Structure formats: structure tokens, C-alpha cells
Amino acid sequence: MLGERIRTLRKQRKMTLEALAGERLTKGMLSQIENNKAKPSMESLEYIAERLGVEITELLGTISYVELRKVLEKAERIYEEFRIYFKHSEETIQQSNKLIALIEPYIPNLNESYESARLLEIYSRSLFCLNREEWKLYCDKAALIYDLLNLTANRADIAIFRGITFFLEHRYQEALQYYLEERKHIETTHIKIDPMTQVNMDYYTAAIYSALGDIKATSEAVEKALEYSKKEKLYYKTDDIYKLATVVSLLVKEEEKFHYYLKKLKQYGEFVEDKIFEELCDVLYAEYLLHVKEEYQEAMSIIDQYLTFDENNQKVTGDNWNMLQKGKVMYYVKEYKKALNILKTIYVPKHINHPVDLAIYYTKDTFIALCYKELHNINKALEHAKISYDCFLPLPDSIFKTLCIETYENMRLI
Missing domain, CATH: 1.25.40 (Serine Threonine Protein Phosphatase 5, Tetratricopeptide repeat)
Incomplete structure (x- = not known):
């Protein structure tokens, strides 16, 4: 509490009650404040903080924006380097522990700011990497703040992350149910959904339906994402959408759709001038030749280009x-x-x-x-x-x- 924090800081600085009280407070009033029997005014708090040589936020048990921002920037650097999502290698476990040690001291005093929500999100994902069940609690806290601040993209990322955790256990039906509920919540409570977030949500909707083998729903979600992307002149995730559509068409042996989406994927690769797409299209076509057309020599000639x-x-x-x-x-x-x-x-x-x-x-x-x-x-x-x-x-x-x-x-x- 406030009184204990003031007393602790005073004793750390080896100051008496009289020394801290100075000319603007009495020893008795300060004693009452330290024993939580009196609430100081904001002016008195500013005076006490100045005498102790600390920010008023430290007395109040809150964190200054500057300090919080510095902690977040450090956490982002560690997190971005290793992208702790679902990996459980020694290296990512080590980095998760490092992030937890960095963020944990600030957890009790986080407020309802973006910085706090982002720290809670990173903290949650680090706990997840260590298989600690409480990761869900902090993930939900971050989601609540993103909702309050109407930060739709960040809120959608959490929904996607939570949905994918079901994938790891092959609980695809639960993943779909959870994600659709989350999507409905976002669409009904957030003022506006930006185009990139809209496409992102459509793509993951298609991805989850494809995991269940619901080809009709997958196709509808894919077409919705592509139509919206064209309307907004947005090429975000276009490659992922075409890849998903191509592979799903192959798996269910829908040859017409397979050729259509493969052609679109090739055109996208030519547009961005990326050789990776050329190889990807060849690899997918080789799978088609092997498992649908049974043209093995032609498939071999394609495969051997990359070996x-x-x-x-x-x-x-x-x-x-x-x-x-x-x-x-x-x-x-x-x-x-x-x-x-x-x-x-x-x-x-x-x-x-x-x-x-x-x-x-x-x-x-x-x-x-x-x-x-x-x-x-x-x-x-x-x-x-x-x-x-x-x-x-x-x-x-x-x-x-x-x-x-x-x-x-x-x-x-x-």
C-alpha cells in the first residue's frame, strides 16, 4: 500500500520522519500517511516524491509510460528474434524464461494501456512455451485491454493464437468453434475492422475449415478473402490464400479448381518476381502428377530440377x-x-x-x-x-x- 511504500523508500534513504516532512508537512501527518490512516493530497504526494527523489508513479505503485515503453521495447526485441509461438526447443525455452524474468516484476502494476496489453500478450506466449497453464489468464487479460482500446488487429491476433493452440492437439472442431465465437465477438464489439485484419480473419477461417475437410466452407472463405482483397486493392496474404486453395483442391481431387488456383499462384509469383513461388508451383504440380494423373516420368523431370x-x-x-x-x-x-x-x-x-x-x-x-x-x-x-x-x-x-x-x-x- 501507499503508506508502506513511502516508509520503505524513506528508510532506504536513511531519512527520519522530520527530514522527510520538511517544511510543508508535520511529523504527525506523515506518520498517519505511512500507517495508511490518512490519504495525502496530490500536492502532498508530489512533495513527498520530490523529497524522496522518485517519480510519483513509484509511490502510487504504477509504472511511468517511459519506463513501460522501455520494458516493452526490450521485450519486443527478444520476442521478435525468436518469435515464440509453438516452438519448444531449448533456445526458445531459454528466451521464454528471459522474457518472463523481464516482464513479471511489472505484471501487478500494469494499467489499461497498449504497452500493458502487449506485455501481457508476450508474457502469456512465453508461459505457453513453457507449458504453464496460467498462460490463458494473461492472454485473456491482454484481449480485454485490446477490446477496451478497440485495437482490432491485436485482438484478432490473440483469437488466431488461441485457435491454433487447439490445432496442436488435433482438436480441430474445438478450434473452429472457438475461433468463430471470437470472430463474432470482434465483429460485433469493435467499431471498425481494418482491411488487413479482415483478410487475416477470412484466411484463418478458411484454414480451420480446411482442417476439418469442409471444402465448401473453405472455398467460400477463400473466395470471400480474395474478393475483399481485390476490392481493397490489398495483396496481404494473397499467396497464403492461393496456396491453401491449391493444396485443398489437390487433396480432394478437384482438378478444375486445382488448375485455376495453381495458375493464380503462378501469376502472383510473377507479379512479386519471387523465384520461391516458381518452385512451390512446380512442387504442387508434381504432387498432382504423382497422385492424380500418375505421370511419373514428367513428375520426376520437375522434381530433379530442385535436387x-x-x-x-x-x-x-x-x-x-x-x-x-x-x-x-x-x-x-x-x-x-x-x-x-x-x-x-x-x-x-x-x-x-x-x-x-x-x-x-x-x-x-x-x-x-x-x-x-x-x-x-x-x-x-x-x-x-x-x-x-x-x-x-x-x-x-x-x-x-x-x-x-x-x-x-x-x-x-x-
């Missing part, structure tokens, strides 16, 4: 996804041992949690099983078919899941 062959060691290297495709195409051209050697190197990237992306990587064990079957190692074939089957079980239907289930059921009959 390196070491003649001395007879080893192929390249991007994880491209290597996965290479392993699959080697199976289809009956090079089973080579396919196995490649497929065994494939891993599911730690940052991936969306079922659409997971479905692509989970095919690894299906193809390992198929290779072992052709090499007459039935035990190993059944083992990997079961691994793939268990991974695909919570995911929505797709051409990859169908292949996985058919493979597993066939293996069990052998």
Missing part, C-alpha cells in the same frame, strides 16, 4: 518436400531400394501443425510400407503402414488418407 546428385557418393540431396517426392516417384518407377533410402531421411518439420500440410508428410510411411512390401519384408511393411494409419486417423479425408487406409488394409490381409 542435387553427388556422383562420387551416389547420393541425392535437396529440400525435405522435394526429397519426399523423389522417394515416391522412385517407388512408382520400381526403384524400391533407392526409394527406401530417400524416404527414411524424410521428417515432419516441427513448425507444421495444419492437417493439410501434415497429410503430405504422413505419406512417407505409407510409401515406406509399399517399398517393403515389394521387397518382401512384410513385417516392416505392416509396421510402417500402421504408423501412417495412426497418423492419418484424426485427419480429414483426402487422396493421401485414402491411399494410406487402402495400403494398411491390404497389408493386414497378406
Whole structure:
């Protein structure tokens, strides 16, 4: 309380009651203030703060804007460097602890400012990284302040973050329900939603629907986001939207939509002059050739553009996804041992949690099983078919899941 803070600061400075009271206060009045029996006026508080050599905010237990801003700037630098969202590596855990140590002393005295809300948000995400359940409490406090200040973009980011936490546990239906409720809250309580936030919310709505395999709802959300982007002449997340639409069309074998969105993704890549989009479009088209058209040689010619062959060691290297495709195409051209050697190197990237992306990587064990079957190692074939089957079980239907289930059921009959 106020009295205790004044007494503590006075004793730290080795001042008597008389010395602190000076000419404008009496010793008795100051004693009553220190014992919380009297409330000082603002003028008296300013006088006491001046005598103690502190800001009045320190006496009141609040934090000055300047101090709060400095803490936030330091926290942002640490947070931006490591972007603590869903990673749980040693490095991000270390940085989470650093952020918690920085922010925690200020938590009890935070106010209803943007700086306070942002610190609460970063603090919450750091706690999440350490698997501490109380992260939700501080996340909700930040959301409440963003609501009060009508900071729509920040509020939407929290809704998206909370929704994605369900993804990590494959609780996709709960993710959808939570996110739609949050979106409704934002749309009904915030005065105006800026264009970037609107597109962001439409994109994540599509992403969650696609996780559930609801293609109609996904398409509607995608079209809504694209139509709004055109209207506002805004290209934010256009690449992500086209990528999602292209992959979803591939997974459900809607060839017309696949070609349409792939063309749009290519055009976007040409517009921004980014070579990454050229490779992405090639990789997606190679998946189409492998799993829909069954044109393996053409797929191989595309894949090999992005791989390196070491003649001395007879080893192929390249991007994880491209290597996965290479392993699959080697199976289809009956090079089973080579396919196995490649497929065994494939891993599911730690940052991936969306079922659409997971479905692509989970095919690894299906193809390992198929290779072992052709090499007459039935035990190993059944083992990997079961691994793939268990991974695909919570995911929505797709051409990859169908292949996985058919493979597993066939293996069990052998």
C-alpha cells in the first residue's frame, strides 16, 4: 500500500520522519500517511516524491509510460528474434524464461494501456512455451485491454493464437468453434475492422475449415478473402490464400479448381518476381502428377530440377518436400531400394501443425510400407503402414488418407 511504500523508500534513504516532512508537512501527518490512516493530497504526494527523489508513479505503485515503453521495447526485441509461438526447443525455452524474468516484476502494476496489453500478450506466449497453464489468464487479460482500446488487429491476433493452440492437439472442431465465437465477438464489439485484419480473419477461417475437410466452407472463405482483397486493392496474404486453395483442391481431387488456383499462384509469383513461388508451383504440380494423373516420368523431370546428385557418393540431396517426392516417384518407377533410402531421411518439420500440410508428410510411411512390401519384408511393411494409419486417423479425408487406409488394409490381409 501507499503508506508502506513511502516508509520503505524513506528508510532506504536513511531519512527520519522530520527530514522527510520538511517544511510543508508535520511529523504527525506523515506518520498517519505511512500507517495508511490518512490519504495525502496530490500536492502532498508530489512533495513527498520530490523529497524522496522518485517519480510519483513509484509511490502510487504504477509504472511511468517511459519506463513501460522501455520494458516493452526490450521485450519486443527478444520476442521478435525468436518469435515464440509453438516452438519448444531449448533456445526458445531459454528466451521464454528471459522474457518472463523481464516482464513479471511489472505484471501487478500494469494499467489499461497498449504497452500493458502487449506485455501481457508476450508474457502469456512465453508461459505457453513453457507449458504453464496460467498462460490463458494473461492472454485473456491482454484481449480485454485490446477490446477496451478497440485495437482490432491485436485482438484478432490473440483469437488466431488461441485457435491454433487447439490445432496442436488435433482438436480441430474445438478450434473452429472457438475461433468463430471470437470472430463474432470482434465483429460485433469493435467499431471498425481494418482491411488487413479482415483478410487475416477470412484466411484463418478458411484454414480451420480446411482442417476439418469442409471444402465448401473453405472455398467460400477463400473466395470471400480474395474478393475483399481485390476490392481493397490489398495483396496481404494473397499467396497464403492461393496456396491453401491449391493444396485443398489437390487433396480432394478437384482438378478444375486445382488448375485455376495453381495458375493464380503462378501469376502472383510473377507479379512479386519471387523465384520461391516458381518452385512451390512446380512442387504442387508434381504432387498432382504423382497422385492424380500418375505421370511419373514428367513428375520426376520437375522434381530433379530442385535436387542435387553427388556422383562420387551416389547420393541425392535437396529440400525435405522435394526429397519426399523423389522417394515416391522412385517407388512408382520400381526403384524400391533407392526409394527406401530417400524416404527414411524424410521428417515432419516441427513448425507444421495444419492437417493439410501434415497429410503430405504422413505419406512417407505409407510409401515406406509399399517399398517393403515389394521387397518382401512384410513385417516392416505392416509396421510402417500402421504408423501412417495412426497418423492419418484424426485427419480429414483426402487422396493421401485414402491411399494410406487402402495400403494398411491390404497389408493386414497378406
